[in-house]
Amino acid sequence: MNTSNLYKKDFFFEKFSKIGEDIRISFELFPSKDNFSEKKLWNTIQKLKLFNPIFFSVTHGANSGNENLTYSLVKKIKKVTNINSAPHLTCSDFTKVELKKIAQKYWENGISQIVALRGDELEGSSKSKMEAFDLVCLLKEVANFDISVAAYPEVHPKAKSAHSDILNLKNKLDAGANRAITQFFFKIDHYLHFRDKCFSIGIKKDIVPGILPIYNFDQLLRFAKLGKVSIPKGIQNTFENFKNDIDICKIIGSNIMLEMVYTLFKEGVRHFHFYTLNRLEIVYLICCIVNQISFKKINTGF
Template sequence: MTGTSDTPSISFELFPPKTEAGVTRLRDTVAQLSAADPEYFSVTYGAGGTTRDRTARIVEMVANRTGLPVAHHFTCVGASRAEIDRQAQAFWDNGMHRIVALRGDLPAGQSLPEDGYNDAAELVAALRRKGDFDISVAAYPEVHPEARDAAADMDHLKRKIDNGAARAITQYAFDTDTVLRFVDRARAAGIDAPIVAGIMPVANFEGLKRFSAGCGASVPDWMGQMFDGLDDAPETRAMVATGVAAEQCRRLMEAGITDFHFYTLNQPKVTLAVCRTLGLTPSIVAENAA
């Protein structure tokens, strides 16, 4: 399903909590987010597969709790081809057919195995050999930090699509014009698959700046001005964050981009507020709902 100019399509990314208390809170978060009628949820996978068991547990919990599709993130770093192939076969055999395929970040001190898949394009091809997976891949409007240049990064995205990915989900970029230019370049490069805009609602601005520095996403000066002095004003900060994300979605919809993937960071408040501004939340579940 894809959205139209009047009815955008949304999906939500979650991460597997480290504690039982976090899992309990995530159950409440999932109940709240489900009110926005997302197309699917996705659950992240730690560097080198370090959260494999927790990711699988959360995927199962979200699927059982919502009845909606759940995409399992899957990375290939830190594992041999045989290990990846076995895991892919297990996904298929267990009915886990929606995958977000990523190369992934290596844990500190590790290098790529000589007998492993080198990148996400090779991982997509390996998944396709095991079954007719619904595969999403990552795209980088501001260019992947390890890419030689923008042209090489676009060539790699095309390899991922050509190898069998159904869609690309962008890394978040707060400069909407950057996203629109990227989509234009992708179309000019012959990439016809849907491009889903990644949206990052701001929960903690200082934390966002640190995270963005590590993943190559720029934070415009105007955002710093908007969030300055709001560290101890959570309600005002949430309202500002809602306005920033909603305005970006509005501009993207005007340009014909209607599929949005929200990086929720397991915090539903701002994401739900943005969805309501888009007319997608018919009801709000109480924040402490079971």
């Protein structure tokens, strides 16, 4: 079934043709662990570079020992695509001495962007007790990194309150972080309310919405549960009716993403960060429509 034929492409192209300003895009990837996934990953990277992203971010799984995988992928992306890449660095994984060595290695090898995160700490871990704020300060001591930090429109699960969570974000930005990238969300009002609250306490830096593609309903539920993200009833009901049809789920997911991007643009958002899941289909299609690229050039892989 070729689902790309089911999109009302003329409708979406007309809708996004009214957007007269460029949209800035960045993409999140994760290192592959075998040859098959490596080939898929590089196919994804080669296609996504068409949109001239301002950077690719590359995750580093907490306590997974894959910092070298992250470093290698970041270096290769820069070499192959000439696009900047930002490795994720989690301070729960390392001591301060280790973090400084990693940061120095990145800087000395031309990697000047980092996504600074606290990360999940294993129970009983003897590693660093640092927070993301401390990591931002450490990175700025090493060099003038371009730093992204995390933000949570629906409040970090471990935050004492919504207000304390926003104050923590302000501290990270005041310490030298350049922008915040949000956890994914589906209720746009949550993001807008969060952005307004940030502005009200003096946060002037960009709060970049993180957009998650939806491929199937069960995966959506798992991700939402892990991140304590609420799913609107309308989305739940729509997916419930078609959850066993993968192709229809992709169409639904694509339409949800398009509406989110369009609505957020109208609310002043100009930078969108896509959590690709290392998959090409939906994110590539969305970016083609948003960037007004001819459908003749699209090979979604659906």
